[in-house]
Amino acid sequence: xxxxxxxxxxxxxxxxxxxxxxxxxxxxxxxxxxxxxxxxxxxxxxxxxxxxxxxxxxxxxxxxxxxxxxxxxxxxxxxxxxxxxxxxxxxxxxxxxxxxxxxxxxxxxxxxxxxxxxxxxxxxxxxxxxxxxxxxxxxxxxxxxxxxxxxxxxxxxxxxxxxxxxxxxxxxxxxxxxxxxxxxxxxxxxxxxxxxx
Amino acid sequence: xxxxxxxxxxxxxxxxxxxxxxxxxxxxxxxxxxxxxxxxxxxxxxxxxxxxxxxxxxxxxxxxxxxxxxxxxxxxxxxxxxxxxxxxxxxxxxxxxxxxxxxxxxxxxxxxxxxxxxxxxxxxxxxxxxxxxxxxxxxxxxxxxxxxxxxxxxxxxxxxxxxxxxxxxxxxxxxxxxxxxxxxxxxxxxxxxxxxxxxxxxxxxxxx
Numbered sequence: 216x217x218x219x220x221x222x223x224x225x226x227x228x229x230x231x232x233x234x235x236x237x238x239x240x241x242x243x244x245x246x247x248x249x250x251x252x253x254x255x256x257x258x259x260x261x262x263x264x265x266x267x268x269x270x271x272x273x274x275x276x277x278x279x280x281x282x283x284x285x286x287x288x289x290x291x292x293x294x295x296x297x298x299x300x301x302x303x304x305x306x307x308x309x310x311x312x313x314x315x316x317x318x319x320x321x322x323x324x325x326x327x328x329x330x331x332x333x334x335x336x337x338x339x340x341x342x343x344x345x346x347x348x349x350x351x352x353x354x355x356x357x358x359x360x361x362x363x364x365x366x367x368x369x370x371x372x373x374x375x376x377x378x379x380x381x382x383x384x385x386x387x388x389x390x391x392x393x394x395x396x397x398x399x400x401x402x403x404x405x406x407x408x409x410x411x412x
Numbered sequence: 413x414x415x416x417x418x419x420x421x422x423x424x425x426x427x428x429x430x431x432x433x434x435x436x437x438x439x440x441x442x443x444x445x446x447x448x449x450x451x452x453x454x455x456x457x458x459x460x461x462x463x464x465x466x467x468x469x470x471x472x473x474x475x476x477x478x479x480x481x482x483x484x485x486x487x488x489x490x491x492x493x494x495x496x497x498x499x500x501x502x503x504x505x506x507x508x509x510x511x512x513x514x515x516x517x518x519x520x521x522x523x524x525x526x527x528x529x530x531x532x533x534x535x536x537x538x539x540x541x542x543x544x545x546x547x548x549x550x551x552x553x554x555x556x557x558x559x560x561x562x563x564x565x566x567x568x569x570x571x572x573x574x575x576x577x578x579x580x581x582x583x584x585x586x587x588x589x590x591x592x593x594x595x596x597x598x599x600x601x602x603x604x605x606x607x608x609x610x611x612x613x614x615x616x617x618x619x620x
Contacts, residue, residue: 236427240416243425243440247418250447257458261497263615265518267576269552291518291578291617316520318574320555331536360558364536365592369556373574400551404576406520406614 217241223249264407266292266304269400276326276394281338283386284321284397294407303382304405312346312379312411317356319385321401323368326394333362333391337372339403343381362391367398377411415439421447453496454620461613462495464502464511466587468607471600474527474589479542479549481509482525482587482607498613509586511611513579518615524572525589526602533561537593543575543609544586554588561593568602578617585611 217226217238225245228238268286275282283302296305306313319339339356356374370387385403389395415424415436423443426436466484474480484503492498492514500514513519525541538558545553557573569591577585587609591599601607 239425239437239440240427243418243423243444246444246447247420247423250451251420254451254454257454258619260458261616262619263518265576265615267518267578271552293615293617318576320557320573320575322551322556361560363538363558363560365538365540365558369540369542369558369573371557371573398551400554402555402576406518406576 262293264294264307264310265405266294266297267402267404268292268297268304269402270397272399273324274397276396277387277389278392278394279390281386281388282395282397283384284319284401284403286403290402303384304403306378306381306383308380310379310407312377314375314377314408314411315405316373316375316408317341317383317403317405318373319371319401319403321370321385321387322398323370323387324396324398325362325367326396328393329362329364330392331362331364333393333395334389335359335361335368335370335395336388337370337385338388339372339374339383339385341374341376341378341381341383343376343378346379362393362395368395375408379411421450423447457496460495460497461517462492462498462502462514463489463610463612464492465489465610466503466511466608468601469603471528471603472607473598473600474591476595476597476599477590477592479540479588479590481544482589482601483508484587484609486606495613497616502611507584510584511586511609512584513581515581516579516617517613518576518578518617519585519611520614521575521577521585521609521611522572523575523587523609524570524605525587525607526568526570526605527589527591527599528602529561529566529569529595529599531595532564532566533593533595534563535560537561537565538591539569539571540590541571541573541607542588542590543573543577544588545577545579546583547586549588568604570602570605576614585609
């Protein structure tokens, strides 16, 4: 037979039954479980879900059209959503609707002599589910930075988005005279900001 | 039989033949005490990620078409030594271009580059700002942004890049600038909106 503490309900042995070995086991495991639960949000903050993917080879040359960044190398990922060789990062299914900060720093290489003012646009797309209906909606974040003819362009796009069961990818849309590709070393990254409440 | 351990905090508890040993209960009490101390420390420290803001207040000459590493001379914030999660400064006067990670961490770093164009640009031209890892000047150790000044643009020109990095202890980030265009230069960095880098730890790869 055990007693229990008044606030947390921790079990403890009574003097009438002090030799019951299970009482100390119950007490220790109850405290252990509570500490695990109490520390969980603190550890979750320290290990904030985040990822960094990087391309390790040049993408396809495109003169007029769209090319996607491939995350060949996983530089960092504690979400489980980034797969080497994949285009998209996948939000963990267990995560509720959440705010995220996403970014892409693309290096753009020219297949031939650059043409000044060739159109170059970065598009970061989130495909997110409605928590009630499950219907997916794409949202595109844009940044335009046309060709400056200065030995390769650096193209960036950033987005703060609320997402749920989402996938995220980044692409380069070009139109002009000279073919271009997303060069090795380009990155897609993201970090969890907090729940949508 | 020896004492058993709880799965999370490894609190010792007596089992079977040890149950009547008072020292075992004392051991359990001591482990519970330490587990609460650890939890209290974690609660006090968990949000205290370190951050740093470094600027180049004085002019620094930037030669045309040369990726130039900015030397910081003004440190607005460097709370690395006060952060229980890093316990070390990011900036050190002995290596004034570098922000060096005291511990393994994931960071968000915003680099701002600027020049004071004392003669007008014509196309093509660019101002590139780069955050570079461990002295890199090209991929994969750089994350950059380019701005194309308009024809005849003159005076202050700025650009910035937001970057995210997974750093090991001892890795360092630097801010670099490059400009090209018709003027011969060199141009100085701008003193009104000076080059700067703002960095904050956002996650630990390994949670204690």
